[in-house]
Amino acid sequence: MAEVWFEARQVEAWLSGRPVIHQLNLTLALGQSTTVLGPNGAGKSTLVKLIERSLHPIVQADAHLKLFGSETVNLWQLRSRLGVVTTELETRFPPGIEARDVVLSGLFGSMRLGRDQTPTPNQRRHGDALLHQLGLETIAEQRFGQLSDGQRRRLMIARALVHSPEVLVLDEPSRALDLKAAHQLLQTLRQLCRNGTTVVQVTHRIDTIVPEMQRVLFLDGGTVVGDGSPAEMLTAERLSALFDTDLTVVEANGYRQVLPAFRPASG
Template identity: 40%
Template sequence: MIEFKNVTAFQQQHQVFDGFSLHIGEQERVAILGPNGAGKSTLLKLVTREIYPVVRDGSHLKLFGDETVNLWALRAKLGFVSQDLQEDYTPYTTGLEVVLSGFFGAIGAHGHLQPTSEQIAKAHAMLEVVEMADYAERMFQRLSTGQKRRLLLARALVHEPRALILDEPANGLDMGASLGMLALMRKFCGQGRGMIVTTHHIDEIIPEIDRVVLIAQGKLVADGPKAEVITSENLSRLYHTPLRITEQGGWYRCWHA
């Protein structure tokens, strides 16, 4: 699905990655864990082509085996939800319009974008999936953070993507909204699809995720099966804080040691 090989990338004038390599296969469910500033969001912006890597011999970034990506085709393969997208969204857009905008890669409603009856029906179906059918006519700005995040998830699902990419999906949500988002993530994984989640909270790593990648300061720190990577020793080193990790029923929790 995604292959970084010796990738170098900048955010404005700051070099985030230098010779970074990572491979994620189709249908894999992966959590990318790291502190703020580790490079998680930059990694996802490279995938979604918001930014591009430095062109160098022996370096490439491939999506589904190709270096050259058609963004329209990519949307049908990868659904994307982020807090940045939520903050950039047009406030006077209705819930239905938010979901419909996923068909056009737009942020908000635009008069020249005319959805078909099939697209409207599909958008209503996705509102049902994320339990937001009653909010189809509500303005985006009047919704809670959790409700907005659900609408963006529905927007990402309209193309029935092969995988979801979620950038800190429960960030800023209260306890109830956070648990609801995690339940929707589990439902998506239950359909045999891939998922990439970036986070700095291990309690956002749902049981269905089986691989964890640790990054810090743009470098790969650890990569492997979840049980082998999420350890007290690894996370204490990652966050420069003595931590104690426990696991119960596939969920992980963290305490100060």
């Protein structure tokens, strides 16, 4: 049986003085790439904050939140098993840092390489291998501020992979990307899934769900309202209910796109 890496039972979490996660019951296992889908304000980014431990749930007698089987987590040890990519993290990097150093900074959990942060030759080779894997080797010496949105997003993924984690969590990875950059990102996600990384994608966009995803969760109102395979969940009926609008689903090459449902003119 696959190891459970995330387990939430009756979890409640608050942000800015209001509850945003309600009675969350969710189990995620290694080897099962999953998309968490929901409208804006559904609690998706809050779930990511709970996973990365930048937000803690309300303490309740009947509730618990475990990562890799433990309620108490050493953040340094967690980095060796879990990588997280958010657009918020992306905005914190200084524009003058080299792309290669962005990747290597992940070894130390920092935004730049300090004087006492010197990667070993093996770590530098691993960083270069990640740049090559994600098609970024040609921009290794470019400044972060000179890169396109798509390059930055893939660079954040390379940084998150520097510890070779078992799980990679991405919060709205296609946000602000043009078509070419989005398609390059999707190819990266497909490659990671095929290579054995457990990918968790948190998004509101159905068209970015790659064919390798094995499970789709619906999140709304801060709780799970649907759970199943892509074939079960990504139907016009279920997506229309989740997004509270009439939709039709078009499928091609393993991807799905949603369009407004056709309603013939009356009269």
